[in-house]
Amino acid sequence: MSVTNESDEVRGVSAASTDQVPGAGAAPADSYGGAVSDETPAATPAPGTQNAPVQDMHDTTDEDKIAGIVAQTRQDVGDKDQARIADVLRQRFDETGVHVANDRVAALAAEVANG
Known part of the structure; x- marks a missing residue:
């Protein structure tokens, strides 16, 4: 049984095309960026494209990590x-994988406790 609703008619979709057939629909390959698209995803990012989190792009010294943790x-405490x-x-x-001697x-x- 086919049901046509007003929104299908407005979009120009026929009742036959709205019938759900198991396994029918957009293929995962038709999806790009969360939406159905005719675009083909780029194989490699364009030069200068940021493709990693900013924090991973800059090395932080152990001393910087220690200061931040302190x-x-x-x-916190x-x-x-x-x-x-x-x-x-x-x-x-x-x-964090930072080695700090017990002393x-x-x-x-002591520095933290004494404010």
């Missing part, structure tokens, strides 16, 4: 005791 830790701050710093350094972690924790 600043964030100060915001700066009012806790020095041992807790040191634990958080160690965890964050481990998560430096202790010094940074």
